[in-house]
Amino acid sequence: MTKLSHAFRSPKLPSVSDGVAIVTGASSGIGLATAAALVHHQGTNFHVIGSTRDPAKVIDPIPGVEYLQLDLEQPDSIARFCEQVLERGTPSVLVNNAGESQSGPLEELPREALERLMQVNVIGHVDVTQRLLPAMRNAGRGRIVMVGSMLGSFPLAYRSSYVASKAAIKGFAFASRRELRPFGIGMMAMEPGSINTGLSSRRTKYVDEKGVYGREFFTMLRKLDRNESMGITPERVADVILEAILDERPKPLYATGSAASVAFPFSRIVPEETMHWIINKKHGL
Numbered sequence: 001m002t003k004l005s006h007a008f009r010s011p012k013l014p015s016v017s018d019g020v021a022i023v024t025g026a027s028s029g030i031g032l033a034t035a036a037a038l039v040h041h042q043g044t045n046f047h048v049i050g051s052t053r054d055p056a057k058v059i060d061p062i063p064g065v066e067y068l069q070l071d072l073e074q075p076d077s078i079a080r081f082c083e084q085v086l087e088r089g090t091p092s093v094l095v096n097n098a099g100e101s102q103s104g105p106l107e108e109l110p111r112e113a114l115e116r117l118m119q120v121n122v123i124g125h126v127d128v129t130q131r132l133l134p135a136m137r138n139a140g141r142g143r144i145v146m147v148g149s150m151l152g153s154f155p156l157a158y159r160s161s162y163v164a165s166k167a168a169i170k171g172f173a174f175a176s177r178r179e180l181r182p183f184g185i186g187m188m189a190m191e192p193g194s195i196n197t198g199l200s201s202r203r204t205k206y207v208d209e210k211g212v213y214g215r216e217f218f219t220m221l222r223k224l225d226r227n228e229s230m231g232i233t234p235e236r237v238a239d240v241i242l243e244a245i246l247d248e249r250p251k252p253l254y255a256t257g258s259a260a261s262v263a264f265p266f267s268r269i270v271p272e273e274t275m276h277w278i279i280n281k282k283h284g285l
């Protein structure tokens with residue numbers, strides 16, 4: 001078994017330790033902690049660029065991080081952001097982290113909310129990646145981390161749009177991984193579990209409170225918010241993202257929080273419905 005897993009190990013890729021490192025959504029939470037980790041890590045010399053929709057409003061800017069404007073909802077903003085990045089030098093690291101946390105019963109999700117979520121959590125990241133890839137490819141090295149969520153692997157009721165967006169970004173990462181490997185580029189998915197970033201207060205919610213789903217929705221939401229407030233720190237997630245970036249054999253998937261080291265192996269030996277039952281039970285359903 002050990003020999004078998006060794007034979008299928010991810011191949012070695014050229015390492016990255018300098019050049020332009022981009023972290024989207026670097027104004028708070030996981031993105032802020034990742035930008036800080038990239039600036040402070042000994043032995044690397046990245047020019048770290050962090051994105052935010054409004055650089056003037058970053059509450060706690062990290063010295064050494066250059067903040068550039070990016071709104072993933074706006075294709076023009078994406079194009080401008082990538083042009084500015086490329087003016088600074090060759091990108092060697094891209095952490096597609098920015099995201100919206102959306103919740104609501106499938107039946108009640110408005111079309112415009114769905115379209116915005118898919119644009120911000122999926123298409124926007126793919127657009128940024130496509131624009132920066134040619135420079136990375138020409139340089140013959142790079143690392144791209146798509147920040148998904150453990151919910152992309154372990155679906156939760158009343159989060160279908162978010163779950164779908166995170167499963168989609170993992171799909172882009174997994175499938176394009178082999179395409180990019182010959183060019184020295186490591187493509188990875190990172191799935192955080194419950195992380196205490198204050199994301200709960202920024203979550204978008206679409207539900208008819210008095211409707212047929214209202215009661216169960218709020219039961220789930222109370223548990224979800226509680227799990228997040230008791231989650232691990234964003235710094236611990238940043239450590240794993242940094243480990244992924246510096247790994248000379250980048251793996252397809254990294255995960256941390258919510259007992260990830262137990263949940264993934266366990267999910268491979270029990271039927272799918274058992275995992276669904278556990279996740280929903282953990283959220284009061």
Ligand SMILES: NC(=O)c1ccc[n+]([C@@H]2O[C@H](COP(=O)([O-])OP(=O)(O)OC[C@H]3O[C@@H](n4cnc5c(N)ncnc54)[C@H](OP(=O)(O)O)[C@@H]3O)[C@@H](O)[C@H]2O)c1
Binds near residue numbers: 030031051054097231
């Ligand atoms: N916290 C968790 O428990 C958890 C668990 C699993 C996965 N994740 C994922 O981890 C990532 C970071 O989450 P977090 O908890 O650190 O959240 P956060 O603290 O709310 O940070 C989200 C970041 O995304 C940016 N952002 C939001 N909407 C944007 C848009 N339309 N265009 C560009 N940037 C936008 C925000 O920047 P500005 O507001 O400054 O523009 C902010 O920097 C997300 O992809 C999230 O889905 C989080």
